[in-house]
Amino acid sequence: xxxxxxxxxxxxxxxxxxxxxxxxxxxxxxxxxxxxxxxxxxxxxxxxxxxxxxxxxxxxxxxxxxxxxxxxxxxxxxxxxxxxxxxxxxxxxxxxxxxxxxxxxxxxxxxxxxxxxxxxxxxxxxxxxxxxxxxxxxxxxxxxxxxxxxxxxxxxxxxxxxxxxxxxxxxxxxxxxxxxxxxxxxxxxxxxxxxxxxxxxxxxxxxxxxxxxxxxxxxxxxxxxxxxxxxxxxxxxxxxxxxxxxxxxxxxxxxxxxxxxxxxxxxxxxxxxxxxxxxxxxxxxxxxxxxxxxxxxxxxxxxxxxxxxxxxxxxxxxxxxxxxxxxxxxxxxxxxxxxxxxxxxxxxxxxxxxxxxxxxxxxxxxxxxxxxxxxxxxxxxxxxxxxxxxxxxxxxxxxxxxxxxxxxxxxxxxxxxxxxxxxxxxxxxxxxxxxxxxxxxxxxxxxxxxxxxxxxxxxxxxxxxxxxxxxxxxxxxxxxxxxxxxxxxxxxxxxxxxxxxxxxxxxxxxxxxxxxxxxxxxxxxxxxxxxxxxxxxxxxxxxxxxxxxxxxxxxxxxxxxxxxxxxxxxxxxxxxxxxxxxxxxxxxxxxxxxxxxxxxxxxxxxxxxxxxxxxxxxxxxxxxxxxxxxxxxxxxxxxxxxxxxxxxxxxxxxxxxxxxxxxxxxxxxxxxxxxxxxxxxxxxxxxxxxxxxxxxxxxxxxxxxxxxxxxxxxxxxxxxxxxxxxxxxxxxxxxxxxxxxxxxxxxxxxxxxxxxxxxxxxxxxxxxxxxxxxxxxxxxxxxxxxxxxxxxxxxxxxxxxxxxxxxxxxxxxxxxxxxxxxxxxxxxxxxxxxxxxxxxxxxxxxxxxxxxxxxxxxxxxxx
Numbered sequence: 001x002x003x004x005x006x007x008x009x010x011x012x013x014x015x016x017x018x019x020x021x022x023x024x025x026x027x028x029x030x031x032x033x034x035x036x037x038x039x040x041x042x043x044x045x046x047x048x049x050x051x052x053x054x055x056x057x058x059x060x061x062x063x064x065x066x067x068x069x070x071x072x073x074x075x076x077x078x079x080x081x082x083x084x085x086x087x088x089x090x091x092x093x094x095x096x097x098x099x100x101x102x103x104x105x106x107x108x109x110x111x112x113x114x115x116x117x118x119x120x121x122x123x124x125x126x127x128x129x130x131x132x133x134x135x136x137x138x139x140x141x142x143x144x145x146x147x148x149x150x151x152x153x154x155x156x157x158x159x160x161x162x163x164x165x166x167x168x169x170x171x172x173x174x175x176x177x178x179x180x181x182x183x184x185x186x187x188x189x190x191x192x193x194x195x196x197x198x199x200x201x202x203x204x205x206x207x208x209x210x211x212x213x214x215x216x217x218x219x220x221x222x223x224x225x226x227x228x229x230x231x232x233x234x235x236x237x238x239x240x241x242x243x244x245x246x247x248x249x250x251x252x253x254x255x256x257x258x259x260x261x262x263x264x265x266x267x268x269x270x271x272x273x274x275x276x277x278x279x280x281x282x283x284x285x286x287x288x289x290x291x292x293x294x295x296x297x298x299x300x301x302x303x304x305x306x307x308x309x310x311x312x313x314x315x316x317x318x319x320x321x322x323x324x325x326x327x328x329x330x331x332x333x334x335x336x337x338x339x340x341x342x343x344x345x346x347x348x349x350x351x352x353x354x355x356x357x358x359x360x361x362x363x364x365x366x367x368x369x370x371x372x373x374x375x376x377x378x379x380x381x382x383x384x385x386x387x388x389x390x391x392x393x394x395x396x397x398x399x400x401x402x403x404x405x406x407x408x409x410x411x412x413x414x415x416x417x418x419x420x421x422x423x424x425x426x427x428x429x430x431x432x433x434x435x436x437x438x439x440x441x442x443x444x445x446x447x448x449x450x451x452x453x454x455x456x457x458x459x460x461x462x463x464x465x466x467x468x469x470x471x472x473x474x475x476x477x478x479x480x481x482x483x484x485x486x487x488x489x490x491x492x493x494x495x496x497x498x499x500x501x502x503x504x505x506x507x508x509x510x511x512x513x514x515x516x517x518x519x520x521x522x523x524x525x526x527x528x529x530x531x532x533x534x535x536x537x538x539x540x541x542x543x544x545x546x547x548x549x550x551x552x553x554x555x556x557x558x559x560x561x562x563x564x565x566x567x568x569x570x571x572x573x574x575x576x577x578x579x580x581x582x583x584x585x586x587x588x589x590x591x592x593x594x595x596x597x598x599x600x601x602x603x604x605x606x607x608x609x610x611x612x613x614x615x616x617x618x619x620x621x622x623x624x625x626x627x628x629x630x631x632x633x634x635x636x637x638x639x640x641x642x643x644x645x646x647x648x649x650x651x652x653x654x655x656x657x658x659x660x661x662x663x664x665x666x667x668x669x670x671x672x673x674x675x676x677x678x679x680x681x682x683x684x685x686x687x688x689x690x691x692x693x694x695x696x697x698x699x700x701x702x703x704x705x706x707x708x709x710x711x712x713x714x715x716x717x718x719x720x721x722x723x724x725x726x727x728x729x730x731x732x733x734x735x736x737x738x739x740x741x742x743x744x745x746x747x748x749x750x751x752x753x754x755x756x757x758x759x760x761x762x763x764x765x766x767x768x769x770x771x772x773x774x775x776x777x778x779x780x781x782x783x784x785x786x787x788x789x790x791x792x793x794x795x796x797x798x799x800x801x802x803x804x805x806x807x808x809x810x811x812x813x814x815x816x817x818x819x820x821x822x823x824x825x826x827x828x829x830x831x832x833x834x835x836x837x838x839x840x841x842x843x844x845x846x847x848x849x850x851x852x853x854x855x856x857x858x859x860x861x862x863x
Contacts, residue, residue, distance in 0.1 A: 003039045006102045013100065014048055014073055026065070026074045026097040032121055034079045035103050045075060052077045058089040065093055081118045104132075112140060114147045123150045130157055130195050143167045154200045161191055169204060170256045171263075173224060176201070178268045181218040181275065189217065208253055209246030219244075222276045225299060228257035231819075233297050237289055241280055251761065251822050257299045258796050258819070261336045270301050270337060277302045283404075291324065295331045296817060304341045307332065309405055311348055316411035322352035334799035340400075344409065347395040351412065353388045354419060366428045371436040372448045374428075378715045379477060379499045382428060386478040386716060389420045393640055394602040413640065421639045421696070425714075429695030432715055437678055440504070440713060444681030444690075450500040452720055456517040456555075459629055459722065460584060468585045468619050468628045470564070470612060471515060473508060473593035474710065475632035479605045480721030483630065486613055487725060488775040489744045495775075498722040502634045504680050504690060505665035506710050506717040508593065509536050511633025513543035515586075517555035523684040525659070534660050534667065536684070548586065558582050564589035564615055572622060579623060587615060592636075596708035601638050620727050630723040636710040637664070637696055637717060648700045649676035649693050659688055663698040664712030666691045680713060746780030747771045747802045749835065751846055752813050758831075758850045761820045765833070766813035769802045779803035781838040784816060786848070789830055795820050797836075820850070827851035 014025055031037065040052050049072050051061055065074060076097070082088045101107060105124050106116065108131045114120055130136055139160035140147075145167040147153045152167070159167045162175040179188035192201050202215055209227055210220050226244040231254040235245050246253070260269045277283065277300065286294060286306045297303045311325060329349045332338055338345070366382070368374045396413055439446050450458070460467050475483075477499060484497045503514045503521075513521055518538035526535045536543050541551050552559035560582045567575065567587050579585055591611055595604030612630060619625055651658070651666055652675040659667045666677060670687050677691035677699070692713045693699055710717045752766040767784065771777050783797040795818050804810045825831070827849060835844040 003036065003043075006036065006039075007043070007045070009102075010045060010048075010075060010100065013098070014045065014075075024071055024073050026076060026093065027100050028076045028078050028094050028097045029100045029102070030106060030116065031077065031079045031101075031103060032081045032116070032118070033103055033105065033125070036077075037079055040077045043075075048073045048075050050075045050077065053080055053090075055080055062089055062093070065090075081121075083118070104128075108137065111137065112147055114153065119150055120147075120153065123153045127153075127157055127195060127197070130161070136160055139163065154197070155204075157195070158192065158197060158201065158204075161195065161197075162188055170252075170259055172201075172204060173208070173220075173256050174260050174263070174265055174269075177217060177221050177224075177272060178265060181221055181272065183215055183217045186217055189215070207249075208256065209249030211246075218276075218279070221272055222280065224253050224256055225273055225276055226280070227253035228299050229297060232817075233293065237293055238285060240285060241282075244280070254299075254819065255821055261299060262796050266336065269299075273299070273301050291328060295328060296335075298335045301337050304332065304337060305402065305404055308341065308344050308348070309408060312405065312408035312412050315348070315351055315415060316408060318415070320351065320355040322355045325349060325352040330801075334801060343395040343398040343400075344405070347392050347399070347409075347412070350388045350392040350395065351416060354385065354392070354416065357385050357388065358419060358423065362423075366431040368431065369435055371432070371439060371446045374432055374435055375446065375449055375499070375501075375715070375719070378428075378719060382715070383478040383481065383719070385420065385424050386476070387481065389416065389424075390478065390602045390605060390638075392416055394606060396640075397600070397603055417639065417641050421641070425637075425639070425696045425716075429714055433678065433694040433713070436713065440678070440680045440692075442681060444504060444683045446501055450498065452500050452502050452511065453514040453518075453521065455500065455515050455631065455722070459724070460517070463627050465627055466583055466585070466623070466625045468587065468623075468625050469515075470587045470589055470615055470628065470630045471512065472589040472591070472608060472612060472630060472632050474596060474601075474634060474636050475592060475608065475612075475630070475721060476605075476635040476716060477719040477721045479592070479609065480630070480632075480723055482606075483609045483612055484723055486609060487616070487723070489778045490613065494726040496724040498724060500631075500720050500722055502632075502718050502720045503683070504692070504713060504718075505662070505667070506634035506712060507662065507665070508633050509534075509544065511720070512545075512548065513538055515631065515633065516543055516548060516551045518551070521684055523688070545588070548588075552584060552586060556584050559584040559586070561586040561588065563587075564611070567615065568611075568618065575622070585625075589615065596636060596638070599707065601636070601708050616725065626727050628725045628727065630721070630725070632720050634710050635717045635719055636708055637712070637714055638708050639696070640707060642707060643698055647696075648698050650700050651691075652676060661699060661701075662711045663701055663709045664693060664717065666699060678713075744776045744778050746837070747773055747777045747804075748780070748843075749782055749800055749802050749814070750844075751833065751835075756846070756848050758820070758848055759852060761822070761852060762817065764815055764817050766815055767800055768813050769804045769810055772807070772810055773803055773805045782843070783834075783836045783838070783840070785834055785836075786818065786820065787832050787834055789832075794823065794825075794831070820852075825850040825852055 010027065013027055018025060040050065043050050049069060051064065051074060053061060053076065061076070085091055088094070101110060105121060105128065109116055109121065109124055114124065124131060140156050143156055143159060143166065145152060145156055147156060155169050155172065156167050158172050162172070164171060164175055176186065176188050180186040183189060192198050198215065205215070205220055208224060210223055212219055223244045223246065226238065226241055227246050227250055230238055230245045230247065231250040235242070235247055238245060260266070282300065283302050283306055286303065291307055291310050294303050294307050307328060311328065314321065325348050329345045332345060366374065368377065399409065436446055445451055460469065480497060484495055487493060487495045503510050513536040516538050520539055522537045523534045524537065525532045527533055538551050539554070541547060541554060543551055549559065549561035552561055558581060560579060562585070564587050589608070589612065591608040592601060592604050595601055616628055619628055651661065653668065653672050657669045657672045659669065661667065666674065667682065667688055667690050668674070670689055672689050674691055676693070678694055680690045680692050682688050682690035696714060698709060748770045749767050750770050752768045773779050780802050782800045782802065784800060785797040786794050788794055798816045798818065800814050800816065831848045831850050833846040833848055834842055836842050
């Protein structure tokens, strides 16, 4: 602004009407930089007296204003600044006068509401280049911070330069480092240098413990990360890295990194941390520590690799500490970056479960004489080993290759395979084959156990309402238990899980036929000499897929059979006419068996459960059918590794005696005597005999042996589930009277620790799970954190995953470590521990007192 513009502005100011009760106007023109000192001497304004302060005429000027000229307008030019208000003789005049500023620094300071003090003016002058850009001044304004100190102004300048949405010094580290660890090629740092802000940024870095004379962003990032880690890991556990650790700055570095971990920039931290870990060979340092030292270390991604490697090495050496594995998984799963490693952790968790099962049964084995007793033990307890193996292999299939852990993980998988195949399938299979052999040979089934061929008469015929039956090919009993659990949690229904023995051989065409209505099942050979095959008949009717609806209608004309894919894809207006008025609806589902023959059976099991749940929801929503049954034609055997030649048997008979055989069964001419197969009475044709290999062995055949097989007499193949569901409508009497029994609610947690006073920034609290995960109580996730009286969070939220299913586990508390942010806490204020659900909804607030004698205010980066 030149002097002519200033004169015009001053004339406008003096021409304005006087405020009420004022007889004249005094305007104080502040010019601390003395830019217009020479121009004032010749300045002339109509009817306005111009007075210039020189520093030695204060008394004279005050006398003029207060005594000599009390009526005339006055322009008082003031180029003088004072360190203390008491030094200003004209303070009273300035307070009732109007002010005027013509220099750009003053205009900018006024625009940004910066107090016009010498030290703040000096900062604005120093960063004149920054403030000269209107866009940058607007960014500062948007930060909505009080610019009442030089440090705050510098932070605002750097934050605005980086287009940050807050003036948070801790976030400045993040913004600079995200731009790259190569100082010479970091664009953000280059902008700081252009503005001359590198010295101020160095002061910020020094306040966090960075002591190098030259700025090295890679070194700074390393110091921040390792000092933050030492806050939990302890500096003595990081031998060789002392140059990067400042124990005096642990709290600050921990807060910087923790806030970064819980921000939207968490992926950038992972990349930077990965580079640093390689630079300092951190994994080599951490491998020397015990798992207990590493459990709660969150800010170093490589800790997961180290912890998993230690657990895997112990497992591979048959040194399995199931309690340590569970504690490790429970602790690590609530921390950042767990998701990437979840398949490995989940796999090791199943190793712990398998080890516990082994320890519970290894001494007495499975030596039960009565086959019915073994059956009952399997359906109540033994099937869990199948489930653990399935879940291990499903997790193993999801794992992404890791060069450091791959060999170890393969060794763990080999151990799991040996335990499952050689011990569990081997010993259980031997005991079952021996105990069931006599009855299978004489009867063709086990006496006293519900039979698959009675399914229709037992469940479908007696129903008073419409019945839907979902037949899921190869839905093994252990998979059905997962379905049962999901139904109890997600649907208002009464659920019962039964078991029945599949007909032999346990293959699709026999099992599907057994589930249809019939008085007698039989078989006959059809086709020519080269393509002859056995066809299963129900009362003389073919039972292959295209004829099942006809068999159903022969017993009840109001019956229909439909594929699950069709039932799912058809629109309501297409499906309703086809199913309306039908008493019996069979829905055929084939996810597991189809995937099994392609090699991905265990992933398909989880998919099948979700698909069946969706089918049932569609049944209920569209047709309001109360009765739904889910069953299967057979189960299956699966092992990851193919069988060796020693685990296969030869039929040892002339092939001319063969009628039909697979890897787990053989049907032969009457009188055949295969040496290595056990006889099973063939119930469908007296002119044929049936045989099965013992345990989990296979019959030698050409081609791929296949990991997924069925057809034999193992419990895994023969135990067929029946999931019986009775859905309760809103007006159902049982539901109205016992709604809490059927409605699923999340399990709840409470604070176990009794103290309500905090005396350190870092402290632990114990929480407990109030109810067990059960039929109508589902797993839940919670956040716990502390706030001040008005709800501001004073620590980062910690996660609690409440999923304990046994009383033994329920007795173990959740130990949560809190780290309050640096700041002043009043021992007379009330603070709150907040328990919130996963969506952030507050569930409970518990009042606390915080009394930390030596706590200081938030970090002063420019002290």
